[in-house]
Amino acid sequence: MKRFSRRKKKGLPTLMLTSLLDMFTIILIFLIVSFEAESYDFRLNPDLTLPDSTARSIFRPAVNLAVTPEGVMVEQQPVLPLSDGKARPSDYDMGFIPELVDHLSALYAERAAEQPESSPDSEAMDDEEDGTIVVLQADKDMDYRTLYLVMRSASQAGFTRHRLAVMKK
Amino acid sequence: MFERFKQAKPEAYELNLIPIMNLMMVLIPFLLLGAAFYHLGSIPTTLPTHRPEGGLTPEQSDVVVTLSLRIEETRLVLSASAAELSEDELEELGLELPSTNGNFELDTLQAKLSDIKRRYPKSDTLVVLPDDGVLYQLLVDVLDASRERLIERPGEDPAQEPLFPVTVFSRMIKAEDEEDEEAGEEAP
Secondary structure (H helix, E strand, O other), X not given: OHHHHHHHOXXXXXXXXXXXXXXXXXXXXXXXXXXXXXXXXXXXXOOOOOOEEOOOOEXXXXXXXXXXXXXXXXXXXXXEEOEOOEOOHHHHHHOOOHHHHHHHHHHHHHHHHHOOOOXXXXXXXXXXXXXXXXXXXXXXXXXXXXXXXXXXXHHHOOOOEEEEEEEEO | OHHHHHHOOOOOOOOOOXXXXXXXXXXXXXXXXXXXXXXXXXXXXXXXXXXXXXOOOHHHOOOOOEEEEEXXXXXXXXXXXXXXXXXXXXXXXXXXXXXXXXXXXXXXXXHHHHHHHHHOOOOOEEEEEEOOOOEHHHHHHHHHHHHEEEEOOOOOOOEEEEOOOEEEEOOEEEOOOOOOOEEEOOOO
């Protein structure tokens, strides 16, 4: 009995927090480095892979137009289904997608009413306050024919200035 | 007297790390919310538009060259247009770059564009005319080469030299009866 009582007197084991603290410090430094002060109202579409680019332009969100192999989406809202990244033959013949033009026209009118002084000058291409710019997200394997069709539809709706969303290398 | 100091052993204190841990537990979720796990960029582009009021103003009397770049499966064709330059001068600015194993020597294209920019510094517009089947990634690679050039400087960060940052997309259309004859499409 004496032996047992002696052992109990050694005290409670303490948790070694030093190594845990080291780990947290590393995580904290990583998170501080990758912290983005600006909050973007922009969601990357999970159904597509953006092309890699060395472009250094600062990303500024605008009207979000996504072209995936499954369809075309405006502000995360499906507008038109695509068949393996291809539009209907009639759309190619016309040179634009009527549903997309209608949808974007309504959106353009709404945005233009908020910003009546927007101008399509190329000099003001990087104007961050202009809400009448469209950010195009497209899969890196998308062919130019479909891409141009979507861009032309946006252009017909009034969005003549585009930004191509890319993944920085 | 000194015996007493010799015998005194310094006590080992353990730091109380629990408040620091608490702070970490608050900071980490907060930073996780704002962390960017991928970095997005953007390339400004436009489509051609008909603007009757456009054209050069008297202040812009320096020669402005507008370049056109055709992207085909097997080659890149660069051509220039400017009202002030002769046919021979414009032809000298052109370039044809064949693909090697499906890849293009974009450094050669960039060097040529840099040379043109040095000769005509007010030029900034490149009209891109890709074939229908050109993939988006190739298009972005070509734009990366044509928009700006990184100049390595010893001991310093590389400097950016703007080349032709104004990119206008257009499309080649082939005439049904004359397949060889191609023309740029008019924009709406």
